[in-house]
Amino acid sequence: MDPLLVFPNPPPPxxxxxxxxxxxxxxxxxxxxxxxAEEPDEGWSGAVVVADTDPAGxxxxxxxxxxxxxxxxxxxxxxxxGQLDALELRDDLFDDFxxxxxxxxxxxxxxxxxxxxxxxxxxxxxxEYGPLALNLExxxxxxxxxPLDLTYMEYELLKFLAAHPGKVFTRETLLSRVWGYDYYxxxxxxxxxxxxxxxxxxxxxxxxxxxxxxxxxxxGQSRWGG
Amino acid sequence: xxxxxxxxxxxxxxxxxxxxxxxQQDYVLRTIEERGVRLIRLWFTDxxxxxxxxxxxxxxxxxxxxxxxxxxxxxxxxxxxxxxxxVLARPDPSTFExxxxxxxxxxxxTIFCDIxxxxxxxxxxxxxxxxxxxxxxxxxxxxxxxxxxxxEFFYFADSSPVPTTLDRASxxxxxxxxxxxxxxxxxxxxxxxLSIPVEYSFHEDGPSQHEIDLQYxxxxxxxxxxxxxxxxxxxxxxDRGVYATFMPKPLNGVQGSGMHTHLSLFRDGENAFHDxxxxxxxxxxxxxxxxxxxxxxxxxxxxTNQLVNSYKRINEGYEAPRYVSWARNNRSALVRVPITKPGxxxxxxxxxxxxxxxxxxxxxxxxLLAAGLRxxxxxxxxxxxxxxxxYDLSRDEQRGMGVASLPHNLEEALDEMEASxxxxxxxxxxxxxxxxxxxxxxxxxxxxxVTPFELETYLPNW
Numbered sequence: 307m308d309p310l311l312v313f314p315n316p317p318p319p320x321x322x323x324x325x326x327x328x329x330x331x332x333x334x335x336x337x338x339x340x341x342x343a344e345e346p347d348e349g350w351s352g353a354v355v356v357a358d359t360d361p362a363g364x365x366x367x368x369x370x371x372x373x374x375x376x377x378x379x380x381x382x383x384x385x386x387x388g389q390l391d392a393l394e395l396r397d398d399l400f401d402d403f404x405x406x407x408x409x410x411x412x413x414x415x416x417x418x419x420x421x422x423x424x425x426x427x428x429x430x431x432x433x434e435y436g437p438l439a440l441n442l443e444x445x446x447x448x449x450x451x452x453p454l455d456l457t458y459m460e461y462e463l464l465k466f467l468a469a470h471p472g473k474v475f476t477r478e479t480l481l482s483r484v485w486g487y488d489y490y491x492x493x494x495x496x497x498x499x500x501x502x503x504x505x506x507x508x509x510x511x512x513x514x515x516x517x518x519x520x521x522x523x524x525x526g527q528s529r530w531g532g
Numbered sequence: 533x534x535x536x537x538x539x540x541x542x543x544x545x546x547x548x549x550x551x552x553x554x555x556q557q558d559y560v561l562r563t564i565e566e567r568g569v570r571l572i573r574l575w576f577t578d579x580x581x582x583x584x585x586x587x588x589x590x591x592x593x594x595x596x597x598x599x600x601x602x603x604x605x606x607x608x609x610x611x612x613x614x615x616x617x618x619v620l621a622r623p624d625p626s627t628f629e630x631x632x633x634x635x636x637x638x639x640x641x642t643i644f645c646d647i648x649x650x651x652x653x654x655x656x657x658x659x660x661x662x663x664x665x666x667x668x669x670x671x672x673x674x675x676x677x678x679x680x681x682x683x684e685f686f687y688f689a690d691s692s693p694v695p696t697t698l699d700r701a702s703x704x705x706x707x708x709x710x711x712x713x714x715x716x717x718x719x720x721x722x723x724x725x726l727s728i729p730v731e732y733s734f735h736e737d738g739p740s741q742h743e744i745d746l747q748y749x750x751x752x753x754x755x756x757x758x759x760x761x762x763x764x765x766x767x768x769x770x771d772r773g774v775y776a777t778f779m780p781k782p783l784n785g786v787q788g789s790g791m792h793t794h795l796s797l798f799r800d801g802e803n804a805f806h807d808x809x810x811x812x813x814x815x816x817x818x819x820x821x822x823x824x825x826x827x828x829x830x831x832x833x834x835x836t837n838q839l840v841n842s843y844k845r846i847n848e849g850y851e852a853p854r855y856v857s858w859a860r861n862n863r864s865a866l867v868r869v870p871i872t873k874p875g876x877x878x879x880x881x882x883x884x885x886x887x888x889x890x891x892x893x894x895x896x897x898x899x900l901l902a903a904g905l906r907x908x909x910x911x912x913x914x915x916x917x918x919x920x921x922x923y924d925l926s927r928d929e930q931r932g933m934g935v936a937s938l939p940h941n942l943e944e945a946l947d948e949m950e951a952s953x954x955x956x957x958x959x960x961x962x963x964x965x966x967x968x969x970x971x972x973x974x975x976x977x978x979x980x981x982v983t984p985f986e987l988e989t990y991l992p993n994w
Contacts, residue, residue: 445562494676498749502727
């Protein structure tokens with residue numbers, strides 16, 4: 307995963323420790339110019355801006371990060387409990403905020419929630435199950451190292467299932483989690499795509515996706531040994 | 533109070549849709565890069581249902597995904613207009629596939645396109661947009677139509693005007709000498725690789741005739757699938773030096789090729805054709821839908837059966853329906869209602885038996901959907917079921933029973949279509965008028981032909 311932008315440089319030690327403990331890749335910058343100059347090839351994956359010592363400077367940086375061609379998000383600001391009014395009229399400059407002094411559990415929950423909402427997650431870049439491997443960075447799936455040719459929705463469905471092995475999902479859950487708003491035809495659509503996926507997995511591996519009678523579908527073996 | 537114009541989707545959903553489209557584009561672009569795709573074929577369909585393809589390089593794709601590909605529509609049958617003839621092909625990234633028969637050293641991808649005007653509005657000559665519009669209209673009243681066609685076709689030695697069959701095997705025959713079974717196996721494999729699951733595939737009654745039954749899916753995906761299937765069947769045959777044809781009636785005295793189409797409507801995830809309280813399990817929605825199909829059957833036949841030759845199949849009978857009727861277990865009826873197995877209520881469906889595989893699937897599914905929906909809107913009552921074999925009816929009996937025939941030829945079908953407000957509304961003025969003009973001229977040309985029948989019958993005697 308590409309690094310998070312962190313401001314200021316150096317960040318408060320408790321923040322650095324939090325990020326390191328949770329395995330985030332990050333890089334602190336001095337100012338907006340440094341943020342642009344040191345931007346990784348694939349862009350910053352997000353930003354954590356500490357605003358409790360110099361709110362004006364910190365929000366000026368936020369504004370710069372948001373005004374570039376591809377705005378940097380998600381963006382989490384840290385403010386002191388007495389500085390909440392600094393957030394007023396600046397809703398467009400950050401995605402969420404967290405109070406200082408930092409409570410690591412809260413910080414972790416907020417940043418993970420932000421990333422999962424942005425669809426990038428803190429998940430590993432590779433999902434593997436038996437002979438199946440999905441590379442979430444390159445959108446490629448393979449069985450026994452042979453690439454699978456999937457349509458976008460087939461890939462999204464397989465990714466979701468493979469990321470939750472052993473868990474039974476109803477058709478309705480799959481619809482809302484994988485298709486979101488953009489579906490019609492209800493549960494039938496799920497059946498259609500499962501049928502296509504099984505065909506593409508081939509006879510030998512079609513059984514990776516189990517039909518759980520009158521419930522829905524399960525990927526891989528049941529957690530309960532069923 | 534002023535109400536904001538939110539178009540057909542609510543503001544909450546719109547950003548989600550846009551993000552989804554962006555995701556789809558990223559998926560396509562990334563896959564092309566990762567898999568080393570060298571060529572992308574943009575696919576679309578002319579008004580007559582013929583497959584059109586434009587190849588572009590991967591470097592051009594990103595721009596084309598964003599902006600569309602501009603081309604002169606006047607070269608395409610049914611696209612021509614008097615003024616501006618340039619249109620845009622806009623790829624639908626959800627349809628992106630790698631072409632399974634491409635040379636592995638030079639992978640190719642395919643994407644179906646929607647055709648729009650230069651200002652981005654949908655182009656009225658594009659059959660895919662016609663089906664989209666009709667599917668959207670059904671959605672506004674809560675229905676999604678699922679289709680499952682049974683596509684029949686022949687393998688011949690070549691495309692010469694004197695067809696030579698490959699084999700003399702008949703229905704369900706399994707012989708090692710059946711060269712076509714290898715072709716079929718290969719075709720099924722390719723179709724599965726193209727996300728087109730096959731329910732059954734078998735040898736039909738006619739010599740060299742085959743049938744592929746597709747697993748149901750939504751109408752738009754299915755119309756795309758029928759286009760892909762026709763291309764795949766022909767391509768795989770050609771690679772083995774065989775000619776595959778979807779011509780409705782290529783042989784005298786042998787049944788023609790149909791495309792019986794199973795239809796069902798779903799609403800809120802439930803099969804709207806099923807009613808557990810009805811003695812026969814059929815809902816009022818299903819009854820009115822069938823009644824609508826029957827009421828408008830004669831008007832839509834020019835679209836489901838668009839060739840002069842289509843009517844040779846219908847007139848000959850066999851498994852083709854001649855009369856506007858419905859029945860449960862009577863294969864001579866136009867609409868058949870298959871018996872639903874207990875516990876399989878979701879498979880409640882009806883089968884419309886007139887279409888043939890030379891139709892334009894986008895337009896055919898559009899008129900079937902529109903005729904059925906009109907039946908529902910008008911609360912039409914379902915007429916009595918035809919329980920006898922209709923092929924045995926004499927003309928007088930048929931009239932006495934008030935059973936109409938399907939049109940006997942293309943001209944009769946065009947007359948019916950021309951008078952149909954339903955078909956005009958469904959296809960839109962542009963396609964409706966072009967289609968009639970084009971088909972009238974096809975009929976007139978046919979009328980001037982001296983046929984082998986005439987030469988054989990009249991020349992020796994007069």
